[in-house]
Amino acid sequence: MYPNLYYAVRDLLGIEFPLLKVFQTFGFFVAIAFLAAAYVLTLELKRHEKNGLLKGIPEKFTIGLPASQGEIIGNAVVGFLLGYKILGLFLQWSVASQDLQGFVFSSQGSWWAGIALAAFMGWNKYYTKKKQALPKPQEKEIMVMPHNRVPDIIVMAAVAGLLGAKVFHNLENWNDFIQDPIGALLSFSGLTFYGGLIVAAIVIITYARKKKVNVRALIDSAAPALMLAYGIGRMGCHFSGDGDWGIYNSAYGIDSTGHTVKVAPAAFNDLVQQHAGFFQQQYGDIAHIPHAPFEKPASMGFLPDWFFAYGYPHNVINEGVKMVGCEGQYCKVLPVSVYPTALYEIIACIGLFLVLWAIRKKITVPGVLFGVYLILNGTERFFIEKIRVNTKYDIFGFRPTQAEIIATLMVIGGIVLIGYCRKKYKVESTLS
Structure with missing residues (x-):
């Protein structure tokens, strides 16, 4: 994943x-x-x-107007957000690079970069509209x-x-x-x-x-x-x-590296007991876990096993158990494979x-x-x-x-x- x-x-x-x-x-x-x-x-x-x-339908548009206060403020707000976050990202790279997503969606940023870009974008909107302004604004009808x-x-x-x-x-x-x-x-x-x-x-x-x-x-x-x-x-x-994703396909399991493997029918209960902590956190009662066994038909031998059952290794929500030998932020895999719905x-x-x-x-x-x-x-x-x-x-x-x-x-x-x-x-x- x-x-x-x-x-x-x-x-x-x-x-x-x-x-x-x-x-x-x-x-x-x-x-x-x-x-x-x-x-x-x-x-x-x-x-x-x-x-x-x-x-x-025809719609009327007025051309040649100077920038309104709302347009200037709107551009300045966008400029501040871009400066505070995007420029702040580069200016504080040593900190931000540790968790880029966390940095972007946190309150961290560069105030002076935000203010500087806000001032520039607000002024740019004012200046651009001023150059296009007419002594007397005109109304035009355009077919939309x-x-x-x-x-x-x-x-x-x-x-x-x-x-x-x-x-x-x-x-x-x-x-x-x-x-x-x-x-x-x-x-x-x-x-x-x-x-x-x-x-x-x-x-x-x-x-x-x-x-x-x-x-x-x-x-x-x-x-x-x-x-x-x-x-x-x-x-x-x-x-x-x-x-x-779907319910568990109890005909398959997951090995320690996150790959899908076939298991015996009784192995599902063994896997549930082995990872009881995970299943209790997810379902509370491990005696009633939704699952349905379905093995790949011989006529579909050309399809990989993960088409029928998948463990979603390195999933973005970090759900499952840790994979052996994996280091980093996303090292979880589901303990039992699910239908990749x-x-x-x-x-x-x-x-x-x-x-x-x-x-x-x-x-x-x-x-x-x-x-x-x-x-x-x-x-x-x-x-x-x-x-x-x-x-x-x-x-x-x-x-x-x-x-x-x-x-x-x-x-x-x-x-x-x-x-x-x-x-x-x-x-x-x-x-x-």
């Missing part, structure tokens, strides 16, 4: 660049996911603009097309998605949140995809209505982008080892993205493609939950997870949406 980019570059290229420790592997893949989603969304919005489903709004949509999706993912995760793990609310809110781990999707969807649809963008065409455009982003985001989960979701969601991409032009009823996305994504997540570790709820004798509940609602919602859009399309076609 690669907790941050430093370990990835060192392992893959043999180059040691300590500054890369600041960049988390999970965050790197999330950034790639947003960029990929923005590209796909832009392509689809342009396609719908070309076929007439989406239209631009939906694809021009992609940067705004991506920023809103990122902010709303992060907040929603955090809120839903902490609701799902309420007891952990109560014990350490500040740590739970500020930690790098602990994000629930569906929470982010729900909150981001509400924010973006509200924005689309305000800007008079056809919502059904917009969500259709977003469907392939969302599936692709989910698949890429899961790469961050898998390659960093952020704890988003994030890896399965990477494969499934990239495949489903290709399906959506292939059928997108064949579906002519606006809103239906997004309904298909809801059904596919909900179905995929519902079944993967069967081998994932998650909090379960007691509802009328059933014990579903939060994701299973939302996945079921997504499938139902997708079916309802397809029916509604088809009916509405027939009515609109008759009227036209």
Whole structure:
């Protein structure tokens, strides 16, 4: 596993660049996911603009104004943060290099570097706008097309998605949140995809209505982008080892160096007893640890064992037991291998993205493609939950997870949406 980019570059290229420790592997893949989603969304919005489903609206802009007080202060604040942290990182390298991530997310920094860069960026904004200022500011009307709004949509999706993912995760793990609310809110781990999707969807649809963008065409455009982003985001989960894995595969164990090895059926209980301290901390009662044995079928001999069971050595959350001969910050491996569910979701969601991409032009009823996305994504997540570790709820004798509940609602919602859009399309076609 690669907790941050430093370990990835060192392992893959043999180059040691300590500054890369600041960049988390999970965050790197999330950034790639947003960029990929923005590209796909832009392509689809342009396609719908070309076929007439989406239209631009004229907006008035004033040019030639001097810099406002808010713009100057905003630039100065950004400058201070960059100077205090980024320049401070280099100025205090001897201290910061010991724990780069800890330094960046602590109160440490360089005050004078922050003040100096704040002054420069505030002045630069004032000077630049002054050079562009006109004796009499002018109003211009510009036609803004939906694809021009992609940067705004991506920023809103990122902010709303992060907040929603955090809120839903902490609701799902309420007891952990109560014990350490500040740590739970500020930690790098602990994000629930569906929470982010729900909150981001509400924010973006509200924005689309305000800007008079056809919502059904917009969500259709977003469907392939969302599936692709989910698949890429899961790469961050898998390659960093952020704890988003499945239940134990008791047909396999982990050796002292972190490699997956086959074990006898009775060996699972022996491993649990051997690492009783770890399992008691995780589950309390070691007699009821979620596991399911599944050996690699002979027909799949071409696949490595870690495809079916993995110990996530060097995982970013430092969960497990220490590996023999390992020195450094990330030296833990799970004592028993688990199902690498994030890896399965990477494969499934990239495949489903290709399906959506292939059928997108064949579906002519606006809103239906997004309904298909809801059904596919909900179905995929519902079944993967069967081998994932998650909090379960007691509802009328059933014990579903939060994701299973939302996945079921997504499938139902997708079916309802397809029916509604088809009916509405027939009515609109008759009227036209």
